[in-house]
Amino acid sequence: MAAPPRHSTMLSISNGGTPQSGPNDKQTQQQAQTLPQSPGLRVPSNRKTIYDRHLNRSRNAELSRASFAYLFGEMVTYAQRRVTGIQDLEKRLNEQGYPLGLRLLDLLFYRSTSTSSSALSSSSTSSSPPNRPLRIITLLHLIHGPLWRLLFGRSADALEHSVSPDTPNEYMITDNDPLVNTYISVPREMSMLNCAAFVAGIIEGVCDGCGFETKVSAHNQPTEMWPSRTVFLVRFGDSVMEREKVLERSGVK
């Protein structure tokens, strides 16, 4: 308890040396507030901060599916009040997913490093940290497998490349029964709407975070067996396709 939280030093560095003190030291707080620069965040002295919590603590944690459904439902309802059409609504949901993708990417890398090193620690093989995907296929496998498993507890159902010669930059990831749509009932007049646009945003964030400029959209492709089957159309930008050719020639995997 007597020792200051270890990140307080970090905070003071990032704030150019603003003095940090205990959270209940009112005097310092007031002093800090009069400074023109940001006073820095207060932290509880009992170390209940994100810096003191292991990033893997919630790795296998589960929560009620209903809670997710309620939150996601409110998110869609709220978004719907502020838009004029289906496209607008999907764009908004996509934008809300995007930052999650960026963060999940870090989390995925962090975790694949820590598992591979602990799995290999018993053997003499030295473990190499996983590389950021350089090629499209590696990236898509990361999304189809590890990302989907982190979010939904299973892999996606299919990964395909566009067969049309006009659109070699298009890939499709299929989810037969997306969790996010399970508790959403779309009114008839909005039948084009697919709220998995949120997940499309997450995918876009992951791709962008890896340096792959992409547009991702979610489309309803129901089958008799899977009424809410959704296809995520991943369209890579020209720069990505050009780079892909160069990497292919130089044999980068």
Add this chain to the structure above:
Amino acid sequence: MSANKTSRIGEETRVDKVNAELVTLTYGTIVAQLCQDYDSDYQEVNKQLDKMGYNIGMRLIEDFLAKSGVGRCANFKETADMIAKVGFKIFLNVTPTVTNWASDNNQFSLIFEDNPLADFVELPDDGRAQDELWFSNILCGVLRGSLEMVQMQIEAHFVSDVLRGDETTEMRVSLVRYIEDEMPPEEE
């Protein structure tokens, strides 16, 4: 109902599960969006979160009753126990401590040791968020909405939050009145 029996209901009620981080991140993106839409007017963000929670609570109570199979509480103390040990256990997999009862038994605090909604969260370092934003304010609305559906008008607000640098996360819940049976609550 004995306190032990109440916690057993909370422990034993089976619910479908989903990855906890998906819930955490989804809630985070909701709050972030509100902060953006309301231009970091945190008072307004608190209000909107409470409203969303209210909408959730009105529907959640039915789910709660169906899943837990519990009946009517004999008094407000029992209600508090039920909220902490069954409600929060089922829907957030945490059991906040019920404490700080007012002398008239109409007011108590919930102390959250863990709060899955706030995992991964650090408030914006803008000199205001830590004084104005109640990040988990949606929970107040959930309690207000769900209890209203079972004829209890309550008031709930956070009084401290570890995200603000406080030592604990504490919500204060007060019973305003029992709503008379013959008056069906109007839809919002």
